[in-house]
Amino acid sequence: MSDLPAVIAALARELPEVHVRAWAQILRGHPAPHPAIRGLLTQARTGAVMGARAARLIAAWSAADPPPPGSALALALETASRMHGETHRRRTDIVVSGPHSDEVPVRLTSSVIIEVIRASRTSLLVVSFAAFGVAEVTRELVRAARRGVQIDLVLEGTVEDGGALRGASTPPFEVLRPLATFWVWADRPRTGGSVPALHAKVVAADEEVALLGSANLTDRALAHNLEVGVVLRDPDVVGRLVRHFHALMHPKNGPLRPTTARH
Known part of the structure; x- marks a missing residue:
């Protein structure tokens, strides 16, 4: 050269x-x-x-x-x-669950979620369609809340509550009810008999790092399903994503509404 x-x-x-x-x-x-x-x-x-x-x-x-x-x-x-x-x-990494190949170094979705939660110092945004089980994730969220991290959990509701989730019997993350703010998509626009779903999956820490992917916060998704995702470390991009959800949480005109007050 x-x-x-x-x-x-x-x-x-x-x-x-x-x-x-x-x-x-x-x-x-x-x-x-x-x-x-x-x-x-x-x-x-x-x-x-x-x-x-x-x-x-x-x-x-x-x-x-x-x-x-x-x-x-x-x-x-x-x-x-x-x-x-x-x-x-600011590099982007690929995250996988389930079967893998030699083309992508394996970073299991469950371990990356724990890594993102542990990286948080002031705030955590967690968004998921389905959420149940995931005891290790729940423990890390509790630890984060107890060290002063503000946690916003945006979760899909059941059909009975006006959401699109079917078959959920146990409310997710019940132990976090006194420690975090839970959000639900209220007043959804409907077309015919269909209900639009809150289908995003995001875990973002401090507007610095975020995991986006296909995996729900369920044991099967994190350990057995074929799932893929990306880890973003660009604060500009992660910040815009988090601020988008914060805008949806606006108390006057945001479609996301809190379901429980944070203590």
Whole structure:
């Protein structure tokens, strides 16, 4: 590779931030490329492939027309490294339940839900069509509430309550009634005899990270069904999603209504 921007981008992905900082310090002390700089970069941070990476950078730097000063090269490398780190922190992961393949590293839906709940510090939004069982999830929600996290549970109601859920006998998350706010979709528009369903599945923590997927909060969905989902770590995207539900909870005109007061 002789394309300097491409080499910088590749090194930003390959090198830890501590390596980038060490290399940037050396590059700032050299106004132009020189073969001796390769040895200085290699010695700054040892590693099996550091020499090859240093050689790649020096070659691309020398081939640039005109070669930028070392200070500019250092700034470009640090900037690319920071952008890569930010992108990595906001990465999206795939989550699966049920059978899996070699194409997707398995991150079980149940373990990711627990991870998201444990990550919460101030707020949790939990949305599901069906919800029952899931004792481990319930325990984590209780722990979150007891450490001061505000929890909003948006759940589908039964047919008897005006919802679309059939066959549910035990109210979900009863132990959380004194600790969280439960919401239901009220005054739904109806077309003929059909009832629109609250079919979304979301677990979002602090407007920072969210799990979206096909799995309901049931033992079968989290352990046995073939389900897929994604983990979002982009605060801009997660924030818009959470604020959408908060808008639906508006006390004057929101279609979501609380079914129990939070203590």
